[in-house]
Amino acid sequence: MPGLTVGEPFPEGVAFTYVAPTGELDLTACGLPIQYDASKEFASKRVVVVAVPGAFTPTCQVSHVTSYISNLDKLKAAGVDQIIFIASNDQWVMAAWGKANGIKDDSILFMSDPGAAFSKSIGWVQGDRTKRYALIVDHGKVTYADVDEVRGSIEKSGAEAVLAKL
Amino acid sequence: MGGAVQHMGSPGELTKLLSSTQYVVADFYADWCPPCKAIAPKYAELAEQLSIPEYLTFVKVNVDKVPALAQEHGINAMPSFIFFKDGKRVKVNGSLKIEGADWAKLKAAADKMGGLAETKKEAADLK
Numbered sequence: 351m352p353g354l355t356v357g358e359p360f361p362e363g364v365a366f367t368y369v370a371p372t373g374e375l376d377l378t379a380c381g382l383p384i385q386y387d388a389s390k391e392f393a394s395k396r397v398v399v400v401a402v403p404g405a406f407t408p409t410c411q412v413s414h415v416t417s418y419i420s421n422l423d424k425l426k427a428a429g430v431d432q433i434i435f436i437a438s439n440d441q442w443v444m445a446a447w448g449k450a451n452g453i454k455d456d457s458i459l460f461m462s463d464p465g466a467a468f469s470k471s472i473g474w475v476q477g478d479r480t481k482r483y484a485l486i487v488d489h490g491k492v493t494y495a496d497v498d499e500v501r502g503s504i505e506k507s508g509a510e511a512v513l514a515k516l
Numbered sequence: 517m518g519g520a521v522q523h524m525g526s527p528g529e530l531t532k533l534l535s536s537t538q539y540v541v542a543d544f545y546a547d548w549c550p551p552c553k554a555i556a557p558k559y560a561e562l563a564e565q566l567s568i569p570e571y572l573t574f575v576k577v578n579v580d581k582v583p584a585l586a587q588e589h590g591i592n593a594m595p596s597f598i599f600f601k602d603g604k605r606v607k608v609n610g611s612l613k614i615e616g617a618d619w620a621k622l623k624a625a626a627d628k629m630g631g632l633a634e635t636k637k638e639a640a641d642l643k
Contacts, residue, residue, distance in 0.1 A: 370592035372616070379593040379616035380549035382579060382586065 352473025353483070354495040360487045364388040364468050366436055366461035369445035373454040383441055386461060388434075388468075393490040395431040398512055401469055401480040405439045405447035405460070409502050414482070415451055415458075421509035422457055428516040433458045438466040438479050482507050486515060519567035521560050522575045527585050530575065539572045539633045540600040541626060544591045546579050551617035552595045558619060562626045572633035574626075589613075597622055599629065 354360070366388055369381035391397070400418065402410040418425070418433060425433060437444060441462040448460035463469050469480035474497055484507035486494035494515040496506035505511060521543070524530045534540055543559050545552035563574035579586040579594060589598055589605070590613075597614040599606050606612075608625040 372593045375593060375616040378551045378618060379595070380546060380551060382546075382592050382594060384592075 353497060354472055354485060354492045356492055356495055358492050359490055360389060360392050360485075360492055361468075361471065362389050364471075366434070366463055366468070367441040368459055368461035369441050371445070371448065371453070371455055371459075376449070376454075381445060386459075391432075392487045395487075396429050396489065397432045397434060397485075397487045398425065398430050399434050399436060399485040399487065400507060400512075401436050401463065401474065401483045403437065403476065403479040403482060405437050405443050406450070409482070409504065410437075413502075414504050414508060415447075417504060417509040418458060419451060419453070421513060424513055425509065425516075428513060430516065432456075435460050436463040436468070436480065438463060438469070440464070484508075484512050486512060518564045519569065519573070521563045522573060524575050524577045524582065524585065526582060527588070530577070530585060533573060533575065534600055534603040537570055537573045538602060538636060539629045541572075541574045541629060542589075542598050542600070543574070543576045544579055544586055544589070544594055544596045544598070545576060546594045549594045555595055555617040555619060555622070559622070562623070566626055566630035566633070568630075568633050568637055571637045572629055597625065599625065 366386045367383060368386055369383050372379045372381045402414055404410055415435060435458060439462060444460035444462050448458065463480060466475050466478060466480050469475045474481040474483050481497050483497035484494065485492060494512065498504060498506045522533065559574065567573055577585050579591060593615045595617055598612065599608045608628055611621070614621045614625065
């Protein structure tokens, strides 16, 4: 069955790429592209991973990322160490999307799942894009994993759904 | 006095320089980064004005060519400027690292290090 199973360990060897946010320094500094060893990082954190079909695309922009931005305090209060948005877009597009949404720090990191490799490995892709899904990984263990199959819906992967499972 | 900016092509090169030079300023940059290009000529000028062999050297590290050094020193943004005294990272004017092409901060830090280096050289010459 595609997807990740709740209770299972998060897979080994998962890596994403992202551009380090430069905050207020946008005009005077360039963020360094970073290879993020997700498997390694998730072993010691409580992380929410949200996959979206595309940066800047309608639902992703209008409802999905905005639901996380408006629930940022609640998510932090619930013990989330890191929120990561991923898509098949490259790290530069993801970085631009983060900036476009006013995120200047690492409160939400925007990363590329290059070639949708990770999403493909768990069977949650649609063509070249990732499906719309959310995961909670708590110190290496998957504690929530669900996908929105209904177009335009963030019922399973929006911030509210994730908050309910924290 | 004065000298050119030295390009560090490997972690070993930097280690070697750190053991032979009291004060070192390092510019971490990338070829594709416009702010780095903008500040490069000014950085070179600082080197020409302030370098003192064995006492103060200005170096550049290309983060794409020597990623190990960028990682070792926690570089997230380019340009980033860091400072060494007697081989160890030090704060200059309160900052361990200047992030971004902040000319005012960089000049203040370089001038400070230039002054310190000159004082050390004079003291050594008088021995």
